[in-house]
Amino acid sequence: MKIKLQIKRFNPEKDRAPWWGKYEVDVEPNDRLLDALHEVKWRQDGTLAFRRSCAHGVCGSDAMKINGRNRLACKELVRNLSRTIVVEPLMGFRVLKDLIVDMEPFFKKYRQIHPYLVNEDPEEPGRERLQTPAERSRFEDTTKCILCAACTTACPSFWTNPDYVGPASIVQAHRFIFDSRDRAGAERLHILNESEGVWRCRTVFNCAEACPRGIDVPKAIAEVKRALVFKKI
Amino acid sequence: MTIPTHRFEALVVGGGGAGLYAALTLSREGIPTAVLSKLYPTRSHTGAAQGGIGAALGNTEEDHPEWHMYDTVKGSDYLADQDAVEILCREAIETVYELEHLGLPFNRTPEGKIDQRRFGGHTREQGKAPVRRACYAADRTGHMILQTLYQQCIRRQVRFFDEFHVLDLVLEEGSGGRRCAGVVAMDLASGELHLFHAQAVLFATGGSGRMFQVTSNAHALTGDGMAVAFRRGIPLEDMEFFQFHPTGIYKMGILLSEACRGEGGVLRNALQERFMERVAPTIKDLAPRDMVSRAIYQEIRQGRGIGGKDYVHLDLTHLGQETLEKKLPDIADFVRTYMGLDPARDLIPVQPTAHYSMGGIPTNVDGEVMQDEKDTPLPGFYAAGECACVSVHGANRLGTNSLVDILVFGRRSGMTMSRYIRHSGWPSLPSQGLDWAQALLERLRNAQGKEKAATLRRELQQEMMESCGVFRREQSLSLLLKKLEVWEGRFLEIGLQDRSRRFNTELLEAIELQNLLVLARVTVASALARTESRGAHAREDYPKRDDENWLKHTLAAGENGKVVLKYKLVVITKFQPQERKY
Numbered sequence: 001m002k003i004k005l006q007i008k009r010f011n012p013e014k015d016r017a018p019w020w021g022k023y024e025v026d027v028e029p030n031d032r033l034l035d036a037l038h039e040v041k042w043r044q045d046g047t048l049a050f051r052r053s054c055a056h057g058v059c060g061s062d063a064m065k066i067n068g069r070n071r072l073a074c075k076e077l078v079r080n081l082s083r084t085i086v087v088e089p090l091m092g093f094r095v096l097k098d099l100i101v102d103m104e105p106f107f108k109k110y111r112q113i114h115p116y117l118v119n120e121d122p123e124e125p126g127r128e129r130l131q132t133p134a135e136r137s138r139f140e141d142t143t144k145c146i147l148c149a150a151c152t153t154a155c156p157s158f159w160t161n162p163d164y165v166g167p168a169s170i171v172q173a174h175r176f177i178f179d180s181r182d183r184a185g186a187e188r189l190h191i192l193n194e195s196e197g198v199w200r201c202r203t204v205f206n207c208a209e210a211c212p213r214g215i216d217v218p219k220a221i222a223e224v225k226r227a228l229v230f231k232k233i
Numbered sequence: 234m235t236i237p238t239h240r241f242e243a244l245v246v247g248g249g250g251a252g253l254y255a256a257l258t259l260s261r262e263g264i265p266t267a268v269l270s271k272l273y274p275t276r277s278h279t280g281a282a283q284g285g286i287g288a289a290l291g292n293t294e295e296d297h298p299e300w301h302m303y304d305t306v307k308g309s310d311y312l313a314d315q316d317a318v319e320i321l322c323r324e325a326i327e328t329v330y331e332l333e334h335l336g337l338p339f340n341r342t343p344e345g346k347i348d349q350r351r352f353g354g355h356t357r358e359q360g361k362a363p364v365r366r367a368c369y370a371a372d373r374t375g376h377m378i379l380q381t382l383y384q385q386c387i388r389r390q391v392r393f394f395d396e397f398h399v400l401d402l403v404l405e406e407g408s409g410g411r412r413c414a415g416v417v418a419m420d421l422a423s424g425e426l427h428l429f430h431a432q433a434v435l436f437a438t439g440g441s442g443r444m445f446q447v448t449s450n451a452h453a454l455t456g457d458g459m460a461v462a463f464r465r466g467i468p469l470e471d472m473e474f475f476q477f478h479p480t481g482i483y484k485m486g487i488l489l490s491e492a493c494r495g496e497g498g499v500l501r502n503a504l505q506e507r508f509m510e511r512v513a514p515t516i517k518d519l520a521p522r523d524m525v526s527r528a529i530y531q532e533i534r535q536g537r538g539i540g541g542k543d544y545v546h547l548d549l550t551h552l553g554q555e556t557l558e559k560k561l562p563d564i565a566d567f568v569r570t571y572m573g574l575d576p577a578r579d580l581i582p583v584q585p586t587a588h589y590s591m592g593g594i595p596t597n598v599d600g601e602v603m604q605d606e607k608d609t610p611l612p613g614f615y616a617a618g619e620c621a622c623v624s625v626h627g628a629n630r631l632g633t634n635s636l637v638d639i640l641v642f643g644r645r646s647g648m649t650m651s652r653y654i655r656h657s658g659w660p661s662l663p664s665q666g667l668d669w670a671q672a673l674l675e676r677l678r679n680a681q682g683k684e685k686a687a688t689l690r691r692e693l694q695q696e697m698m699e700s701c702g703v704f705r706r707e708q709s710l711s712l713l714l715k716k717l718e719v720w721e722g723r724f725l726e727i728g729l730q731d732r733s734r735r736f737n738t739e740l741l742e743a744i745e746l747q748n749l750l751v752l753a754r755v756t757v758a759s760a761l762a763r764t765e766s767r768g769a770h771a772r773e774d775y776p777k778r779d780d781e782n783w784l785k786h787t788l789a790a791g792e793n794g795k796v797v798l799k800y801k802l803v804v805i806t807k808f809q810p811q812e813r814k815y
Contacts, residue, residue: 013733030571042687046730046739051272053451056487056567058376059276075570096422097736103273116384117336126326128333130345136338143338143370143377147275179338214566 002026004084005036007048011097018095021045029079033071034062036078037087050099057212060148063090064099070150070210090153092162106149109165113173113191118184135180142175142220144213151207151217157200164200165192167207167217174220177233185233189224198224236667237427241267241392242654244431246399246416246458248274250375250636251618251643252437253382255600258647260389264654267392269399269418269429271453271741274383278439278451279639282375283490283563285367286332286640287355287633288325292346293365298322299807300357301366305634306808308354308521309627310768310778312471312786314804317598317623321634324641329368332640337381339370340560350560351495354521354631360815363495363519367633372490372563378636396421398741399438399457400673402465402614403428403666411604413613414660417670421741424734426670432657433613433650436462436594436602437643440619444749444756445587446691446698449481449488458620460748462594463755464669467604467611468790468799470622471592472752473760474769476630477703479525481586482571483544489564489583491632494518496560498549500529501580502537508545513815520815523629523769526585526703539582546580553577585703591630591769592759593622595788600646606788606801613653613660617646624786627803628768677743682726686743689720689727693746693753701757706773710761717754724750755789758796763787780810 002024010018025039034052041048050073052062057075065088066076078085093101123129145168152158152166173192177185192198198221207217227233243259245252248270259266268274289296301322306313333339333347340348349365357364370377386393401417415430441456442448463469479500480489494500499507499518512528513520520528533543549557554577557565561576568576594616595603601610618639625638696716700709724747731739765779766772785800 011733011735013735032571041739042685046685047733049731049736049738053272053276053453054278054281055452056281056485057570058281058373058563059272059278059451061272061276077571097733100736107273111387114388116388117381119334123334126330128330128339128347131341132345133341133343135345136341140338140371143380144373146280146376147273176336179336181336 001029003036003078005040006084006086007040007098008088009048009098010095021048027078029077031078032074033066033076033078033081033085034073037073049097058146060146063148063150064088065090070154072148072150072212075212090149092153092159103149105162106152106168109169110147110172112165113169113188114184115172115176117176117179117182119181120183129181131180139175139178141215142171144215145171145175146213148212150210150212154206154210156204156206157202161196161200163196165197167201167221170198170221170224171215171217174224177224177227189228192224193228198228237425238430239267239427240430241265242432243650244269244416244429244433245435245437247437247439247618248272248393249277249437249439249618250279250378250382250639252435253379253386254640254643255435255437255617255647255650256391257382257385257389258644259651260386260391262651264651267394267429268386269394269397269416271396271398271421271457273395274393275379277379278454280376280379281451281488282378282636283372283488284352284492284495285350285369285374285633286325286329286636287352287366287631288329288368288637289322289366290326290329290347290349290368292342293349296357296364296366298326300359300364301325301355303359303808304355305625305631307360307813308629308631310629310813311784311810312624312627312767312803314624315806315808316804317625319806320598321625321637321641325637328640328644332378332381335381335385337370337377339368350492351519352632353491353494353519353525355633356516360515363516367492367495369492372492372561375636378640397427398744399461400670400744402434402461403662404465405660405663411611412660413611414662414666417667419674421736424737426667426674428662428667430662432654432659433615435600435615435617435646435650436620437616437618438620440590441749441752442587442590444693444697444753445702446694447481447484447486447584448587449478449486450587455745455748456620456752457745457748458616459593460751462602463751463791466790467594467602468788469592469755470595471624471787472590472756472789473763473787474591474628475587475756476522476589476591476769477526477585478522478588479529479585480547480583482567483582483584485571486586487567487571488586488588489547489567489581493547493549493561493564496556497552498547500525501546501548502532503539504537508532516815521629521631524815527771529585530703544582544584547583548580549576550578550580587698589630589635590619591622591626591628593620596621596623598623598645599649600642601649606799613657615646615650617642628770673744677729677740678732680727680729682728684723684727686727686746689723690746690749693720693749697753701760704771704773705760707761710757714754714757714761717750717757721750755796759787759789759798762798784810
């Protein structure tokens with residue numbers, strides 16, 4: 001089938017302003033949008049730049065705006081999209097080239113919330129720390145995050161305030177705060193209680209719709225807020 | 234023009250499981266460490282590993298490292314080095330516990346221990362029945378490993394150079410021989426070359442599955458580290474052994490984990506027969522991957538592919554919604570997303586997909602790279618993970634053992650490097666270290682030929698799949714070797730449209746294709762020479778294993794533009810080669 005792509009192009013090395021590249025490609029209905037982008041790059045215009053790697057929705061490289069919604073290009077089949085597909089870079093981060101945005105500010109926010117298990121209790125070598133399936137299930141959902149930035153760049157609070165830690169970092173904090181083995185929940189909650197923390201969330205719920213991993217992001221944020229209000233994890 | 238130069242005691246190239254575990258180990262030893270990754274490390278392909286890590290914890294039933302060792306050796310078709318396999322299976326246990334302590338959220342038993350499940354080729358008491366050995370986190374075990382190690386590297390303030398692509402190895406040529414002094418890499422964001430000066434360099438650059446048309450491998454897996462090492466005179470070991478995973482999504486190649494069959498899924502042909510019962514009467518669908526992939530092709534050849542086509546069905550319909558959602562949630566999601574099918578109700582079309590390179594840069598059990606058949610180490614140069622060949626997988630890797638490999642040998646490499654760095658001092662940087670990389674970029678940036686890298690790559694992938702896939706024979710391999718020469722010639726005639734510096738991914742893809750071409754030539758040359766069938770290397774013209782002549786590792790080196798093959802013996806300690814039956 002033939003589809004049309006309108007891709008927002010911008011190479012700061014030579015373009016003074018972004019422009020729309022228009023392409024027509026021949027694809028199979030079961031092809032991913034990523035395959036269609038490759039068709040453009042490999043057969044029509046080698047200068048088109050985008051990130052991708054795994055091509056099946058687990059590495060988080062190819063989050064972009066597809067028909068106005070944040071999606072992974074490798075998880076959208078063209079048969080489920082319109083005959084003309086509009087593709088833009090994620091909003092809120094500097095565009096480096098075409099669909100590639102500067103991810104450094106995103107990873108900086110991620111690092112802010114201490115995204116690692118802290119537990120200085122002496123470990124018994126040769127055996128695991130015990131954790132029941134029920135304890136594990138409290139944070140299982142948030143372990144699925146692939147740091148693609150789809151949620152954060154869909155959030156109006158983040159658009160208006162780029163210093164807001166954003167939903168992805170709260171999801172990452174949640175993954176540790178509610179892990180029975182972790183001992184640094186209080187520190188993370190303290191960080192999220194500050195002015196650029198979790199209270200910037202206005203429950204718009206764009207993040208829920210944006211997550212390609214199906215994480216219940218609003219629920220995770222609500223649990224963090226509740227832990228702050230009731231001072232109890 | 235001055236080239237930015239960085240100095241780190243330890244330099245790790247590759248941000249997957251092996252690289253990050255090495256970096257974490259080095260930083261815990263107090264060694265200033267940098268990681269170069271052509272992606273953001275969390276995008277590495279370790280994250281796509283699904284099923285589990287094999288370790289004989291014995292949490293749900295009796296198990297022993299010796300049983301794991303036996304299975305691995307037998308699975309390897311007796312080509313693995315048994316001293317290395319013994320270390321792999323023994324240290325798997327402490328490594329899993331260490332990962333748990335670092336935060337990995339394993340699935341748990343009701344008592345709170347790490348849960349374990351069945352996987353292909355893993356058995357109790359040397360082949361009597363399948364055993365629960367794979368420690369797992371749903372069907373996202375690799376994702377959890379990658380996340381956990383990245384998190385701990387952040388905690389230890391490992392320095393990351395994200396989106397830096399390695400182009401060359403810098404070697405100091407002294408009177409006492411060669412020594413590794415660093416690498417040259419391109420910063421993808423700016424297109425600039427950077428020089429990294431280091432006392433010790435680890436390559437943990439992953440596999441090369443993108444040389445095949447249907448593959449489970451990420452686009453990034455173009456064998457860069459292997460190709461760079463090969464160009465600098467390091468031989469590549471056992472490259473003819475490339476694993477095809479039996480259950481890739483039809484045409485797309487996306488992996489459906491062996492855990493599907495570990496949890497009870499079965500393969501069916503057009504007649505609805507569970508054909509693995511015929512091939513491996515004891516462990517059936519949980520036979521090793523080489524055997525299952527061949528069995529699928531046999532069904533197809535005998536007209537029992539679905540609708541006469543080139544695929545069979547994976548049947549998960551009897552597992553029940555709860556098992557699917559709790560233990561195979563991502564798999565269920567892939568099937569729904571990419572096939573529009575419901576795994577609880579529908580049969581899933583699958584075909585073998587190029588999955589894993591058993592071969593690679595030869596190393597010993599400490600991660601040190603061996604530069605010849607006499608096992609002479611190249612000081613300061615290390616390799617671990619899929620790009621390396623220890624060899625623990627021999628001619629066919631067992632499921633879960635790739636994760637065991639990256640963890641055990643990533644960690645061991647980190648330890649070896651930290652010991653080496655303490656006494657090695659700094660190598661000097663040769664003045665011509667940048668020359669090759671500079672010339673390459675110069676040429677490609679101005680390339681105005683008529684060939685397209687994408688077209689060449691497509692031809693390469695199709696022909697490799699056709700003639701160097703699950704089944705091989707002399708005539709088609711010889712023909713392929715000739716075509717490879719032609720393609721290498723055509724590569725010199727390519728033209729690029731993108732002349733810009735920043736994120737020139739067209740340039741990057743050309744460099745990657747050059748690496749794939751080199752590795753394909755090594756693979757085909759090694760496969761053509763090996764006139765026997767062993768593990769994943771199935772020669773239709775030589776259908777039997779030939780221990781008398783071929784119980785040895787291939788070492789393929791580049792000499793004056795030719796691939797020269799040498800061989801070295803397999804280390805056999807506890808298990809003498811036997812006929813492989815399951």
